[in-house]
Amino acid sequence: MTASSPVRPRAGRKPPAERGEELRAAAREIARRDGLVAVTLRSVAERVGVTRTLVVHYEPNMEALVAATFRTIAEDELAEMRAETDAEATATDALRVLTRALLDTGRDEVTAMWAEVFVLSRRNDALQGAVRDLMDQWQEFVVSLIERGMRAGEFHTDDAHSVAWQYLGMIDGINSHALVNYGAAMERGRLVCHAMEHELGLAPGSLR
Amino acid sequence: MTASSPVRPRAGRKPPAERGEELRAAAREIARRDGLVAVTLRSVAERVGVTRTLVVHYEPNMEALVAATFRTIAEDELAEMRAETDAEATATDALRVLTRALLDTGRDEVTAMWAEVFVLSRRNDALQGAVRDLMDQWQEFVVSLIERGMRAGEFHTDDAHSVAWQYLGMIDGINSHALVNYGAAMERGRLVCHAMEHELGLAPGSLR
DNA sequence: AAAGTTATTGACTTCAAGGTCAATATAGCA
DNA sequence: TGCTATATTGACCTTGAAGTCAATAACTTT
Numbered sequence: 001m002t003a004s005s006p007v008r009p010r011a012g013r014k015p016p017a018e019r020g021e022e023l024r025a026a027a028r029e030i031a032r033r034d035g036l037v038a039v040t041l042r043s044v045a046e047r048v049g050v051t052r053t054l055v056v057h058y059e060p061n062m063e064a065l066v067a068a069t070f071r072t073i074a075e076d077e078l079a080e081m082r083a084e085t086d087a088e089a090t091a092t093d094a095l096r097v098l099t100r101a102l103l104d105t106g107r108d109e110v111t112a113m114w115a116e117v118f119v120l121s122r123r124n125d126a127l128q129g130a131v132r133d134l135m136d137q138w139q140e141f142v143v144s145l146i147e148r149g150m151r152a153g154e155f156h157t158d159d160a161h162s163v164a165w166q167y168l169g170m171i172d173g174i175n176s177h178a179l180v181n182y183g184a185a186m187e188r189g190r191l192v193c194h195a196m197e198h199e200l201g202l203a204p205g206s207l208r
Numbered sequence: 209m210t211a212s213s214p215v216r217p218r219a220g221r222k223p224p225a226e227r228g229e230e231l232r233a234a235a236r237e238i239a240r241r242d243g244l245v246a247v248t249l250r251s252v253a254e255r256v257g258v259t260r261t262l263v264v265h266y267e268p269n270m271e272a273l274v275a276a277t278f279r280t281i282a283e284d285e286l287a288e289m290r291a292e293t294d295a296e297a298t299a300t301d302a303l304r305v306l307t308r309a310l311l312d313t314g315r316d317e318v319t320a321m322w323a324e325v326f327v328l329s330r331r332n333d334a335l336q337g338a339v340r341d342l343m344d345q346w347q348e349f350v351v352s353l354i355e356r357g358m359r360a361g362e363f364h365t366d367d368a369h370s371v372a373w374q375y376l377g378m379i380d381g382i383n384s385h386a387l388v389n390y391g392a393a394m395e396r397g398r399l400v401c402h403a404m405e406h407e408l409g410l411a412p413g414s415l416r
Numbered sequence: 417a418a419a420g421t422t423a424t425t426g427a428c429t430t431c432a433a434g435g436t437c438a439a440t441a442t443a444g445c446a
Numbered sequence: 447t448g449c450t451a452t453a454t455t456g457a458c459c460t461t462g463a464a465g466t467c468a469a470t471a472a473c474t475t476t
Contacts, residue, residue, distance in 0.1 A: 013442055013453050035330065041434060051455055056435065112330070118323045118384050122243065131388055165392050166382055166399040173381020174374055176326050180339055184373050191374040195403030221423050221472050249464065259425055264465065 011050045020058050022048055027069045032109050036116050039066050067126035070117055074134045077110055082141065091149030095196065096207045098145070102171050103189040111175040139164055149200065156201035163199050170195070219258045228266050230256055235277045240317050244324050247274050275334035278325055282342045285318055286349065299357030303404065304415045306353070310379050311397040319383040347372055357408065364409035371407050378403070 014022070026047040027039050034043075041062060045052045059065040081098060088094035101107075121128035142164035149155030157163055170192050178185040193207040222230070234255040235247050242251075249270060253260045267273040292309060293302035309315075329336035350372035357363030365371055378400050386393040401415040 010441080011454070015443095016453080019453080035327070037327075040432085042432075052434090053436090053456080054454055057453075060435090062434065112327070115323055115326045115384075118387060119243070119245075119320070119327050121388065122320070128388075135385070135389060162392070162395050162398060165385070165389070166396070169382035169385040169396075170378040170399065170403075171381065172384065173379065174377035176323075176380065176384075177343070177373070177377040179326060180329065180336075181343060181373070184370070187370050188374070188377075190370060191378065191403050191407060194406055195399050198402050198406050199399060218471080219424070223473095224423080227423080248462085250462075260464090261426080261466090262424055265423075268465090270464065 008049060011048075011054070016058070019054075023055060023058050024065075024068065024072070027065055028073055031066075031069050031073060031113060036066055036070060036113060036120060039069055061126075063124045063126050066120070066124065067130045070113065070127060071130045071134065073110070073113065074130075075137075078134070078137055078141065085145060091145060091152055091154050092202065092206055094145055095149070095200075098142075099171070099189060099192060099196070099207060103175065103192070105178075105185060107175070108179060111172070111179060114172060115176050115179070135168075138168055142167060146200070154200075154202070157199060163196075167192070167196060216257060219256075219262070224266070227262075231263060231266050232273075232276065232280070235273055236281055239274075239277050239281060239321060244274050244278060244321060244328060247277055269334075271332045271334050274328070274332060275338045278321065278335060279338040279342065281318070281321065282338075283345070286342070286345060290349065293353060299353060299360055299362050300410065300414055302353055303357070303408075306350075307379070307397065307401060307404070307415060311383065311400070313386075313393060315383070316387060319380070319387060322380060323384050323387070343376075346376055350375060354408070362408075362410070365407060371404075375400070375404060 023044055026044050030039050030043050030047060039062075041052045041055050044059075044065075045055045048055075081101060084101060085094035085098050088097055117127065117131050121131045139161070143160050146155055146157065146160040146164060150157070150160070171189075174188050174192065178188050194204070196202070197204055197206050231252055234252050238247050238251050238255060247270075249260045249263050252267075252273075253263045256263075289306060289309060293306050296302035296305055325335065325339050329339045347369070351368050354363055354365065354368040354372060358365070358368070379397075382396050382400065386396050402412070404410070405412055405414055
């Protein structure tokens with residue numbers, strides 16, 4: 001075992017834009033799989049197959065990378081939801097589709113990340129900023145959906161903001177609990193639908 | 209500055225039970241103030257004024273201490289809620305009081321701890337067990353409250369378990385969001401009340 | 417009062433985190 | 447073809463986490 005070389009071959013030189021994107025993509029994959037806490041200099045470097053130092057070269061601040069990673073993942077998901085709801089003919093249909101999508105079991109990784117973010121942002125200012133931003137964007141998204149329904153005469157409420165905010169909170173909480181409570185994961189969302197139907201003056205069952 | 213002694217005086221010898229409780233109490237205080245992640249050998253030792261080694265002597269496993277800390281805090285709170293609701297004359301009153309208490313702003317530290325726990329339990333088996341236990345106990349508590357109301361003819365539902373589970377999820381989520389969204393913290397809970405009134409066949413406004 | 421049990425401590429180890437700094441190798445340009 | 451800017455690396459530092467182990471000091475018991 002004289003020359004057993006466990007050495008990694010030198011990473012090929014790449015244009016900064018490409019390498020940078022490669023590193024950020026790796027950070028996102030790690031965050032999706034093992035959570036934002038797992039996004040470290042070492043883990044990102046190892047995944048890409050470069051030295052820690054190179055990661056520092058591109059991302060001189062880990063807190064910032066974590067925040068950016070969260071931001072991108074969350075913004076991507078929001079864009080997806082926008083696209084899906086925009087495609088629906090009525091606001092009621094859109095809200096039904098949105099609720100169904102948000103309560104879907106396959107979204108567990110994102111749910112876990114949001115739970116993580118509430119904790120981590122206590123100690124990471126950049127992340128806290130990103131969280132606020134994303135919460136605002138989500139809030140605005142749901143408000144505009146409600147307003148769309150009001151303009152069309154489908155929904156009726158006098159406080160779209162409050163309804164939107166609590167809607168998002170309820171969904172987040174139920175999903176978080178389902179993360180631990182495997183058994184109950186199937187039946188998530190009945191109360192949310194009833195609550196929204198009631199709150200927006202919809203006929204019972206409209207959202208199912 | 210030859211003899212500037214920053215040395216801590218030797219801690220007085222105490223009976224194991226007392227010292228043990230002292231350490232666990234310190235862990236709880238730290239958890240309440242700075243979160244469960246802040247409960248470390250060092251922080252507990254420093255707070256009590258003893259060496260790290262002594263903490264190890266009493267708590268040979270940090271994961272276990274963190275789990276026990278969470279368990280005690282959460283069980284204390286549950287006991288408090290039990291006492292408060294038991295004191296109410298009707299189940300409707302009890303539910304109103306419970307909801308109000310759970311949505312109270314002063315409960316933010318506990319909310320933060322629960323959010324933390326969902327994240328940490330991914331990497332701490334003992335903690336995961338404690339979380340499951342406590343969720344079960346809460347679930348059972350709310351279910352029995354609902355059943356009390358059904359026996360008295362106040363509530364009507366065909367799935368107390370599902371209603372209880374989602375009730376807790378909603379409250380948790382709304383509180384978590386309020387942790388970040390200072391502005392909206394005042395108006396938490398309208399939807400939850402409406403949802404529960406609707407779900408349990410109560411007259412609108414019964415829970416306000 | 418002496419002995420023995422054990423609460424308490426200090427020195428040390430291991431591991432993983434973020435980060436610095438100077439050296440090296442390589443791709444693209446002159 | 448050779449130069450040069452810079453992408454990439456290796457060696458090193460600091461901090462804070464958990465944990466081990468033998469030594470010391472303080473009660474309790476005989």
